[in-house]
Amino acid sequence: MTMELGFLCRGTTTLVVVFLSLFICFIHVSSSSMYSELNPIKPRHSRLLRSAVQRETPTSQLSEIWTPLENQGWKPCDESIIKPTALPEKSEGYIQVFLDGGLNQQRMGICDAVAVAKILNATLVIPYLELNPVWKDSSSFEDIFDVDHFIDVLKDDVSIVKELPEEYSWSSREYYALAIRDTRIKAAPVHATANWYIENVLPVLQSYGIAAISPFSHRLSFDNLPMDIQHLRCKVNFQALVFVPHIRALGDALVSRLRNPQRSTEEMGSNYLQEVTDADDNKNAGKFVVLHLRFDKDMAAHSACDFGGGKAEKLALAKYRQVIWQGRVLNSQFTDEELRSQGRCPMTPEEVGLLLAALGFDNSTRLYLASHKVYGGGARISTLKQLFPLMEDKKSLTSPFERTLIKGKASLLAALDYYISMHSDIFISASPGNMHNALVGHRSYLNLKTIRPNMQLMGQLFLNKTMEWSEFEHAVVEGHENRQGQLRLRKPKQSIYTYPAPDCMCQA
Numbered sequence: 352m353t354m355e356l357g358f359l360c361r362g363t364t365t366l367v368v369v370f371l372s373l374f375i376c377f378i379h380v381s382s383s384s385m386y387s388e389l390n391p392i393k394p395r396h397s398r399l400l401r402s403a404v405q406r407e408t409p410t411s412q413l414s415e416i417w418t419p420l421e422n423q424g425w426k427p428c429d430e431s432i433i434k435p436t437a438l439p440e441k442s443e444g445y446i447q448v449f450l451d452g453g454l455n456q457q458r459m460g461i462c463d464a465v466a467v468a469k470i471l472n473a474t475l476v477i478p479y480l481e482l483n484p485v486w487k488d489s490s491s492f493e494d495i496f497d498v499d500h501f502i503d504v505l506k507d508d509v510s511i512v513k514e515l516p517e518e519y520s521w522s523s524r525e526y527y528a529l530a531i532r533d534t535r536i537k538a539a540p541v542h543a544t545a546n547w548y549i550e551n552v553l554p555v556l557q558s559y560g561i562a563a564i565s566p567f568s569h570r571l572s573f574d575n576l577p578m579d580i581q582h583l584r585c586k587v588n589f590q591a592l593v594f595v596p597h598i599r600a601l602g603d604a605l606v607s608r609l610r611n612p613q614r615s616t617e618e619m620g621s622n623y624l625q626e627v628t629d630a631d632d633n634k635n636a637g638k639f640v641v642l643h644l645r646f647d648k649d650m651a652a653h654s655a656c657d658f659g660g661g662k663a664e665k666l667a668l669a670k671y672r673q674v675i676w677q678g679r680v681l682n683s684q685f686t687d688e689e690l691r692s693q694g695r696c697p698m699t700p701e702e703v704g705l706l707l708a709a710l711g712f713d714n715s716t717r718l719y720l721a722s723h724k725v726y727g728g729g730a731r732i733s734t735l736k737q738l739f740p741l742m743e744d745k746k747s748l749t750s751p752f753e754r755t756l757i758k759g760k761a762s763l764l765a766a767l768d769y770y771i772s773m774h775s776d777i778f779i780s781a782s783p784g785n786m787h788n789a790l791v792g793h794r795s796y797l798n799l800k801t802i803r804p805n806m807q808l809m810g811q812l813f814l815n816k817t818m819e820w821s822e823f824e825h826a827v828v829e830g831h832e833n834r835q836g837q838l839r840l841r842k843p844k845q846s847i848y849t850y851p852a853p854d855c856m857c858q859a
Contacts, residue, residue: 392730394701395659396813402820403708403738412711417638417776420798423838427589427796428857433582435508439472442510444556445519446473449527449565451481454495454765455785456568459848461492462587463571465509466580467564470545471553474510477501479524483761490762497593504591508583519561527563536564542572542844545580573847578854581847585855588848589796594766597756602770605748609717609771610636612741637717640707641772643780643787644722644735646697649675650782651726655682656696660727691814694807697782700725700735702813706804707779708738709827719775720744721768721786723761777802788849796851800836 394400446468450460461478468475477492492498493513502511515522527535536552555562564570593599651658652671658664672680682690690696698706707716718739725732736742745767746754757763765786772778772790779802780787794801808830812823841850 392660392727394734396701396705399705399820399823400734403705406708408711408713416711420800420836422859423798424859425838425852425856426859436579438510442474443472443553444560445476445515447476447522447563448567449479449481449524450567452568453785454762455789458592458789460568462584465505465587466571466584467548468509469580469583470548471556473556474512476515477513488761490760495595495762495766497595500593501591522561522563534559534561534563536562539564539570541569543570544572545576573845574843581854584847585851594770598763598766598770601753602767605771606774608748609639609719609743638776639717639719640777641719641721641775644700644720644725645780645782645784646699646725647723648726650697653680654696655680656690657687658699688814691810694810696810698809700732703781704735704738706809706827709824710831714740718742719771721772788846792849792851795838796855803834805830805834
């Protein structure tokens with residue numbers, strides 16, 4: 352007994368030492384990171400910034416940049432042309448999927464889940480959204496999306512239920528976490544074909560009446576699928592998935608305030624649900640740009656680029672890389688100059704501000720900042736604010752009461768940003784990513800102007816420290832002539848959700 356107790360104590364001591372070491376390491380990284388964020392962050396492109404602040408944009412250029420896209424010969428297909436195949440008389444069983452990732456990755460997984468249920472003649476259970484390990488958000492499907500609308504729009508295509516019947520109630524996330532189960536499909540390959548599901552999942556459905564697929568992100572091919580399945584994926588993405596009413600109401604209120612600044616948050620108080628957004632119909636309603644500023648600590652560290660925060664910042668990001676990825680970051684083997692010349696560095700708020708200024712947006716532009724916490728905080732955003740003093744975000748546009756409805760819910764915050772982005776005159780994302788891809792596709796579907804930064808060009812321009820503003824401006828405008836919403840047809844292996852034509856659209 353004494354020996355066992357001694358072994359237990361020694362084991363406990365070892366564990367305590369290990370946890371203490373990890374805790375100290377995280378504290379060290381956090382303090383170093385905090386130190387770098389508190390340090391003054393000086394502009395990296397002072398020469399260009401001075402010229403950009405003093406710029407005067409010609410009226411003709413301003414008019415052109417705000418002009419909506421012309422008809423490009425494609426439009427959403429008429430639903431009367433695409434008739435859904437009849438639902439089977441008997442379902443093969445229930446399909447469950449467990450989706451990880453952020454909101455937009457989950458959105459694509461939901462679309463694929465509906466398609467897989469259709470392929471298998473199965474009944475889909477409303478997808479389970481995993482707890483996000485980064486944002487610690489436990490929001491469910493019903494918390495984010497209007498579930499009744501979802502089921503109603505797809506009622507002629509796929510049978511969908513909100514929850515399993517009592518006889519299958521055992522099939523839960525906890526059940527599959529405890530042991531290997533015959534009803535769990537764990538080996539679905541990335542971009543699996545329709546035949547793979549028929550050969551590997553259908554037999555499980557027929558044997559047990561249920562199949563749970565996890566992981567499921569990116570588990571359905573974009574190619575060689577029947578056209579009705581492709582159309583169904585588009586229908587889910589662009590018609591069935593709408594946000595819950597209170598997100599739409601708050602989104603409408605914020606869009607109204609962006610277009611009509613005189614409608615202050617104080618005037619709205621906590622009555623945004625009753626707010627009438629007829630101001631949007633006012634001919635004098637203003638235009639606004641949404642900037643998705645993707646510049647959090649994870650992205651900054653993983654890029655291995657130098658963002659001008661000095662030695663303290665470099666050290667903090669290097670230690671963060673070591674703790675989170677054990678130093679296994681591909682970009683670390685390249686120099687900052689090599690990464691920038693290849694377009695592999697995310698743009699800082701200062702750099703994306705210079706891009707917008709060069710494209711013709713002046714200091715009267717109303718800019719909505721769609722982003723989570725920006726690495727470097729207010730110090731890093733200050734140069735962007737200097738270029739665009741009418742910049743707004745969720746906090747500046749909402750009342751304390753309104754914020755309580757979404758506070759601490761990363762998925763709802765992202766949903767609100769997505770909704771506002773879809774109602775903006777122009778959308779631009781500082782760096783590629785899931786939200787960029789989802790919005791590029793959705794706005795292409797509706798023929799809305801969307802600027803796609805030429806990352807390689809911008810990286811090379813920012814390496815040139817002697818370039819005059821006129822030369823920089825000319826290069827930026829020329830390099831983005833065909834990157835402002837011009838429709839691009841999907842190529843093999845590309846995502847149907849980023850490139851909706853020709854699968855989701857018909858020629859006008």
